[in-house]
Amino acid sequence: MLHKKLKPFPENFLWGASTSAYQVEGANLEDGKGPSCQDVKKVPEGTSELDVCADQYHRYKEDVALMAEMGFKVYRFSISWSRILPKGTGEVNPKGIEYYNNLIDECLKYNIIPLVTMFHFDMPAALDERGSWGNPDSVNWFLEFARTMYENFGDRVKYWLTINEQNMLTLVGPMIGTLHLPEGCTNVLKEIYQQNHHMLVAQAKAMALCHEMLPGAKIGPAPNIALIYPNSNKPEDTIAAQNMNAVRNWLYLDMAVYGKYNNLVWAYLEENDACPEFHEGDAEALANGHPDFIGFNYYSTGTVTASDGTEEGGGDQQNSRGLPGMAKNVKNPNLMKTEFGWEIDPIGFRNTLREVYGRYRLPIIITENGLGAYDTLTEDGKVHDPYRIRYYQEHIKQMRLAITDDVEMMGYCPWSAVDLISTHEGMKKRYGFIYVDRDEFDLKTLNRYRKDSFYWYKKVIATNGEDLSE
Numbered sequence: 001m002l003h004k005k006l007k008p009f010p011e012n013f014l015w016g017a018s019t020s021a022y023q024v025e026g027a028n029l030e031d032g033k034g035p036s037c038q039d040v041k042k043v044p045e046g047t048s049e050l051d052v053c054a055d056q057y058h059r060y061k062e063d064v065a066l067m068a069e070m071g072f073k074v075y076r077f078s079i080s081w082s083r084i085l086p087k088g089t090g091e092v093n094p095k096g097i098e099y100y101n102n103l104i105d106e107c108l109k110y111n112i113i114p115l116v117t118m119f120h121f122d123m124p125a126a127l128d129e130r131g132s133w134g135n136p137d138s139v140n141w142f143l144e145f146a147r148t149m150y151e152n153f154g155d156r157v158k159y160w161l162t163i164n165e166q167n168m169l170t171l172v173g174p175m176i177g178t179l180h181l182p183e184g185c186t187n188v189l190k191e192i193y194q195q196n197h198h199m200l201v202a203q204a205k206a207m208a209l210c211h212e213m214l215p216g217a218k219i220g221p222a223p224n225i226a227l228i229y230p231n232s233n234k235p236e237d238t239i240a241a242q243n244m245n246a247v248r249n250w251l252y253l254d255m256a257v258y259g260k261y262n263n264l265v266w267a268y269l270e271e272n273d274a275c276p277e278f279h280e281g282d283a284e285a286l287a288n289g290h291p292d293f294i295g296f297n298y299y300s301t302g303t304v305t306a307s308d309g310t311e312e313g314g315g316d317q318q319n320s321r322g323l324p325g326m327a328k329n330v331k332n333p334n335l336m337k338t339e340f341g342w343e344i345d346p347i348g349f350r351n352t353l354r355e356v357y358g359r360y361r362l363p364i365i366i367t368e369n370g371l372g373a374y375d376t377l378t379e380d381g382k383v384h385d386p387y388r389i390r391y392y393q394e395h396i397k398q399m400r401l402a403i404t405d406d407v408e409m410m411g412y413c414p415w416s417a418v419d420l421i422s423t424h425e426g427m428k429k430r431y432g433f434i435y436v437d438r439d440e441f442d443l444k445t446l447n448r449y450r451k452d453s454f455y456w457y458k459k460v461i462a463t464n465g466e467d468l469s470e
């Protein structure tokens with residue numbers, strides 16, 4: 001659709017940015033915090049441990065002040081489950097509650113709305129030992145955690161996100177360091193989709209509990225959505241794209257919104273003897289959880305051709321290797337790539353927004369979008385990152401076109417507010433508007449520096465997205 005006139009960003013549009021606890025906080029075993037699966041995993045060779053990260057635990061005041069200087073309306077961060085409940089259930093850690101109270105109050109001091117992700121890749125290690133999401137009790141563990149957060153922070157936190165990128169936990173868990181398999185597991189796909197099922201039920205119950213305990217608060221999911229293109233106009237490529245879209249994307253949003261398994265996904269699971277078992281009350285719980293909005297992370301699209309049955313599966317968040325019997329992933333020659341090999345598709349952002357809104361008709365907030373790159377701090381304390389500015393210019397332009405297409409947008413939280421540790425590519429893969437002075441293994445000063453993109457984003461926010469110029 002070629003528009004003659006663009007609609008403006010809505011008044012009160014929520015401009016901000018995101019982080020997650022295990023990637024930004026550090027202090028990973030301090031003040032009573034229990035270890036999470038991220039603290040006990042073996043990090044990929046050549047990448048930093050997750051013990052110090054960006055040290056936000058000790059520097060949150062400085063970070064929030066810098067976000068306020070950029071004009072943030074919202075800050076999306078996650079709460080570390082094992083900082084609040086060191087063993088995952090039972091005893092509450094008062095120091096953990098105090099930390100998040102301080103962080104929330106610091107945001108509110110500058111009129112920054114806290115948008116809290118309840119779970120971002122960091123299962124308490126004590127619960128991993130009890131079977132992680134494979135244990136049917138995991139639904140109740142998560143509800144206890146949710147209740148603890150609602151009780152302690154619900155007076156001030158009005159926007160909640162349930163589980164970050166549940167689709168990536170399911171599809172590429174080993175890459176992120178989250179997949180826990182029971183010893184001797186013989187049907188891995190079934191086990192993974194049983195874990196996935198427990199997460200879906202936990203999410204639905206947490207949404208219902210939020211509405212019961214915190215009237216007026218809003219809650220939504222936060223999967224990683226990437227529209228999948230057919231590689232050609234061969235009809236069988238469209239079948240492959242439908243398959244991949246269903247398994248990668250729609251399963252999660254259909255469940256969050258309609259409480260039902262996507263039919264293509266169910267057929268795929270049946271075919272592979274991997275259908276999850278429903279426990280008593282699961283169907284009702286899934287039907288009773290309703291999101292108020294859709295949050296999703298967008299980095300790129302994907303492209304597939306028909307499956308020839310030899311696909312390997314696996315990969316990382318944006319580089320899937322395909323799904324055996326469903327679709328084969330191929331490169332898209334029309335797209336550029338980041339230095340870390342992820343395709344860049346700003347028009348795909350508009351495509352994805354149009355598709356998601358058309359399917360679910362709920363307001364959308366983008367909970368992640370960004371460019372991982374090598375940045376350099378100059379001797380005079382500057383970081384020139386025009387590549388990041390260009391990336392955002394193009395994506396924000398496309399978001400505005402989507403708004404003009406009548407997609408209801410609530411906000412935009414790129415990844416990330418502050419440099420932090422990547423899921424599997426270390427500190428060198430930087431995303432922030434705020435540079436953190438440390439290397440992969442040398443912690444240096446951990447001081448903060450404003451990148452060029454910091455000043456640029458400040459202007460974008462001040463003009464409510466009107467001025468994207470450099």
Ligand code: BG6
Binds near residue numbers: 224
């Ligand atoms: C998303 C995650 O997958 O992408 C973040 O929610 C992650 O936790 C981000 O950091 C970027 O991915 P990566 O692998 O470059 O850190």
